Amino acid sequence: MKFNEFKYERLDFDKSTKEFSNLLDKLEKSTDSKEFKKIFKELNVFRAHLTTMVSLAQVRHTIDTSDKFYDEENDYWNDKLPLYASYENKLSKIALKCDFKDELYDYIPETYFKLAECSEKSFDEKIIPLLQEENRLTTEYGKLKASAKIEFEGEILNLSQIAAKALDDNREKRKKAYDAKIDFYSKNEAEFDRIFDELVKVRDKMAKSLGFKNYIELGYLRMNRLDYDQDMVANYRKQIVNDIVPTVTKLREKQANRLGLKSLKYYDIPYKFATGNPKPKGSANDLVNAAVEMYHDMSPETSEFIDLMYNSELWDLKSKPNKEMGGYCTTFPDYKAPFIFSNFNGTSGDVDVLTHEAGHAFQAYQSRNIETIDCQGPTLESCEIHSMSMEFFAYKYMNKFFKEDTQKYYYLHLAGTLEFLPYGVLVDHFQHVIYENPNMSIDDRKKAYHDLESIYLPNNDYGDNQLLNKGCWWYQQGHIFQVPFYYIDYTLAQVCALQFWVRMINDDKTYWNDYLHLCKLGGTKSFLQLVQEANLISPFEDGCLKTVKDKANEYFNSVDDTKL
Numbered sequence: 001m002k003f004n005e006f007k008y009e010r011l012d013f014d015k016s017t018k019e020f021s022n023l024l025d026k027l028e029k030s031t032d033s034k035e036f037k038k039i040f041k042e043l044n045v046f047r048a049h050l051t052t053m054v055s056l057a058q059v060r061h062t063i064d065t066s067d068k069f070y071d072e073e074n075d076y077w078n079d080k081l082p083l084y085a086s087y088e089n090k091l092s093k094i095a096l097k098c099d100f101k102d103e104l105y106d107y108i109p110e111t112y113f114k115l116a117e118c119s120e121k122s123f124d125e126k127i128i129p130l131l132q133e134e135n136r137l138t139t140e141y142g143k144l145k146a147s148a149k150i151e152f153e154g155e156i157l158n159l160s161q162i163a164a165k166a167l168d169d170n171r172e173k174r175k176k177a178y179d180a181k182i183d184f185y186s187k188n189e190a191e192f193d194r195i196f197d198e199l200v201k202v203r204d205k206m207a208k209s210l211g212f213k214n215y216i217e218l219g220y221l222r223m224n225r226l227d228y229d230q231d232m233v234a235n236y237r238k239q240i241v242n243d244i245v246p247t248v249t250k251l252r253e254k255q256a257n258r259l260g261l262k263s264l265k266y267y268d269i270p271y272k273f274a275t276g277n278p279k280p281k282g283s284a285n286d287l288v289n290a291a292v293e294m295y296h297d298m299s300p301e302t303s304e305f306i307d308l309m310y311n312s313e314l315w316d317l318k319s320k321p322n323k324e325m326g327g328y329c330t331t332f333p334d335y336k337a338p339f340i341f342s343n344f345n346g347t348s349g350d351v352d353v354l355t356h357e358a359g360h361a362f363q364a365y366q367s368r369n370i371e372t373i374d375c376q377g378p379t380l381e382s383c384e385i386h387s388m389s390m391e392f393f394a395y396k397y398m399n400k401f402f403k404e405d406t407q408k409y410y411y412l413h414l415a416g417t418l419e420f421l422p423y424g425v426l427v428d429h430f431q432h433v434i435y436e437n438p439n440m441s442i443d444d445r446k447k448a449y450h451d452l453e454s455i456y457l458p459n460n461d462y463g464d465n466q467l468l469n470k471g472c473w474w475y476q477q478g479h480i481f482q483v484p485f486y487y488i489d490y491t492l493a494q495v496c497a498l499q500f501w502v503r504m505i506n507d508d509k510t511y512w513n514d515y516l517h518l519c520k521l522g523g524t525k526s527f528l529q530l531v532q533e534a535n536l537i538s539p540f541e542d543g544c545l546k547t548v549k550d551k552a553n554e555y556f557n558s559v560d561d562t563k564l
């Protein structure tokens with residue numbers, strides 16, 4: 001069956017909520033585990049169908065926003081989903097109260113209960129007005145950024161367009177474009193400060209009204225951190241400073257040398273090669289064909305997966321009029337099928353869709369038979385292990401995509417993964433400082449960021465840029481405003497993916513089976529349990545980064561990057 005043949009039908013609201021509620025009543029009254037599981041199974045079927053219909057409406061709406069029918073359906077679900085959420089909430093409450101939980105774990109993963117506990121602890125009706133206020137503020141942040149109209153050389157540009165100009169071969173022009181971008185933040189400094197200040201205060205209030213010392217504890221619960229705490233995270237950040245920061249410093253020196261500069265300024269950092277970034281060769285269809293060949297060769301499982309994606313047309317890859325921006329991966333549980341949405345634009349990002357997003361989709365496909373849909377996919381830090389590892393597994397085939405640019409792609413990709421780690425944990429550290437001291441003055445917040453930059457990014461040189469020198473770079477980082485404490489997740493996953501890379505190049509014969517096992521487990525286990533199941537070292541463990549760092553340095557030392 002092809003994606004276009006997947007049947008969409010709006011659920012009758014009164015009928016379906018009545019059914020939901022009846023099932024919940026029966027579940028609550030069940031007296032033994034056999035009965036409980038039977039009704040829970042019926043609930044799983046019901047919820048899978050609901051999810052499938054919502055996903056179908058959303059996907060078809062994003063593919064063609066001018067389609068009136070799906071536009072209306074999308075609005076309908078935006079309106080109704082919060083109402084279904086209250087039934088979901090009741091479901092997890094019943095599950096938590098159940099006296100014979102231990103007897104249920106063979107059907108309902110234990111993780112389901114742990115997640116239910118997190119949402120139970122992090123919510124109370126009395127914080128609803130604060131949650132609404134938080135929503136209003138995060139929307140305001142998004143709108144402020146979207147409002148950017150930057151005048152540059154006779155054009156009016158938005159933030160992503162000006163970022164592209166800042167990659168110019170001409171250094172003066174790079175600086176001018178970068179400064180024009182930062183100038184937008186400068187002009188709106190007071191607004192960014194106000195929005196952030198209000199967000200910090202509202203989150204602190206939320207935490208205190210739920211009985212927490214500060215927002216950090218609540219933030220961890222809202223991010224579903226099931227098995228690690230602030231101290232472990234702090235130790236992990238320390239390891240990044242010791243093991244990765246020196247490597248990144250060396251990479252930056254090499255970059256300066258490559259570009260013929262004495263040292264890099266802030267506007268040089270995104271500009272990696274004087275000869276330009278590696279570009280995929282061939283049309284969108286060529287890239288898709290190369291991906292099909294790659295997954296056929298990689299393993300029997302990826303082969304079956306890519307045939308399903310291709311034959312059932314479970315993706316919409318190319319940019320076209322009326323299509324929404326961006327990219328994502330989602331699933332249709334009724335059809336046990338994932339779906340990839342993207343906007344190919346001729347950059348190496350197109351290949352990332354076929355490796356990274358396909359990694360997410362591959363995992364979703366491997367865990368399609370887990371009936372408790374809440375546990376098909378894991379918590380966010382674990383999710384990215386599947387996708388980031390797939391980027392590394394695809395190395396062997398990159399010549400199909402990049403041809404003469406292949407070596408440059410390797411260098412850029414590996415250097416990029418390492419360079420990201422210190423920045424990622426800096427963002428995390430900053431948020432800990434902020435929420436530990438919610439009454440810190442606005443100027444002190446900036447100073448705190450600036451001080452942390454000198455630990456994690458010691459070679460950053462902001463030249464004469466006043467706003468950046470003041471410690472305001474983070475205005476650009478949406479996660480800090482919109483999803484607090486969600487950022488370190490990418491770095492934790494990257495450290496795991498890098499371990500798979502090391503195992504792959506060391507010709508370890510077990511890495512693929514471990515990866516497959518990890519994908520099949522979906523979200524039935526917590527992060528550290530998953531890491532252990534995949535025979536990876538926990539990123540929190542001392543010494544975890546050493547092998548990764550040594551192997552990476554071995555590679556960087558073996559390449560003459562000036563020839564790339």
Ligand code: ZN
Pocket residue numbers: 356360384387
């Ligand atoms: Zn991802």
